[in-house]
Amino acid sequence: MLGEADFIRDSKKAVFAVGSTHKEIDFTKLSRELPIEVLYAKTMRHGAWWWWFIPLPMPIRFIMKVNDPSCIVDLVNKLNWFLLMGIYVVDTKLVSEFVAAAYSHVPLKMLRVLESDDSSLVYVVNFDNQECETGIMEYWTFDASLSKELALYV
Numbered sequence: 001m002l003g004e005a006d007f008i009r010d011s012k013k014a015v016f017a018v019g020s021t022h023k024e025i026d027f028t029k030l031s032r033e034l035p036i037e038v039l040y041a042k043t044m045r046h047g048a049w050w051w052w053f054i055p056l057p058m059p060i061r062f063i064m065k066v067n068d069p070s071c072i073v074d075l076v077n078k079l080n081w082f083l084l085m086g087i088y089v090v091d092t093k094l095v096s097e098f099v100a101a102a103y104s105h106v107p108l109k110m111l112r113v114l115e116s117d118d119s120s121l122v123y124v125v126n127f128d129n130q131e132c133e134t135g136i137m138e139y140w141t142f143d144a145s146l147s148k149e150l151a152l153y154v
Contacts, residue, residue, distance in 0.1 A: 012092045012093075014065065014089070014091075016087070016088045016098065016099075017036070017062070017063075018063050018086050018110070019079075020044065021062070021084075022060070022083075023080070027062065030078060031064075034071045035067040035071050036064045036066050037064065037067065039063045040061070041060060041061070042060065044058060044061050061105070072087060082127065083125075083128070084126045086125075087122075088114065088120070091117045094113055094114075097113045
């Protein structure tokens, strides 16, 4: 039986975490603690003068490559403060297109890249949701022709 990291390596899939958090965290230190590569982590500057009066840190947008999916729970625990994060499993041949779409900060562009692959997966969790009692909302989507191995992985 393949472990999670073996499955991703053997199936030619790449895993990314894309989202935002209000938690002030040292992403360099985080990348040393967990098997991730931080591709982008910057404060979201909205340009609005009134943002400075809000008693919360500015949200930090991030894009990370997850080298071992077994660390995702730890990643969520370390980033969770008004966390909105998507986990994207993409074919390695689409990595450069996906990363370029993620840098554009337009989620629809990322989904368009994923639509071109029959075995992609999107899992999004919002830990600051106002629409449900728990404050946590999650959803996942995948192509109807998702490979059996990837479906079992999920």
